[in-house]
Amino acid sequence: MIGEVGLEEWLDAVALGDGYYYRCPKGHATLPPRDCCPECGGGLERRPLPSRGELRSYTVSNVSTPEYDDHTPLGIGIATFGPVDVTGRLPAAESGTLETGTTVRLAVEERPSDGSRVPVFRIDR
Numbered sequence: 001m002i003g004e005v006g007l008e009e010w011l012d013a014v015a016l017g018d019g020y021y022y023r024c025p026k027g028h029a030t031l032p033p034r035d036c037c038p039e040c041g042g043g044l045e046r047r048p049l050p051s052r053g054e055l056r057s058y059t060v061s062n063v064s065t066p067e068y069d070d071h072t073p074l075g076i077g078i079a080t081f082g083p084v085d086v087t088g089r090l091p092a093a094e095s096g097t098l099e100t101g102t103t104v105r106l107a108v109e110e111r112p113s114d115g116s117r118v119p120v121f122r123i124d125r
């Protein structure tokens with residue numbers, strides 16, 4: 001979902017509850033972090049990411065690649081936070097009871113297998 005440019009900085013901000021997206025002067029909103037607007041090429045400024053999003057779609061896989069063995073079954077979802085969509089992991093224990101439209105919060109989790117960080121959705125109950 002997110003390119004390498006600015007990813008670690010964005011994950012740091014999300015982990016601190018200070019996530020952001022980008023908006024150009026014409027009002028186009030975008031993620032992932034990038035240098036210019038993908039719609040019009042204009043400059044981008046950071047805008048606060050809403051703290052809660054709406055789960056739009058998700059899937060659960062019972063077969064995963066080796067780096068996700070410790071997270072199988074693996075839930076992956078897309079949630080809308082204000083004007084942007086974010087792709088994130090869904091905790092396996094929760095993915096069986098989910099419905100689209102569920103309110104989620106965005107967090108960051110470290111994968112035990114390799115220590116890399118990934119966006120994860122927390123269910124807001």
Ligand SMILES: [Zn+2]
Nearest residue numbers: 024028037040
């Ligand atoms: Zn634009």
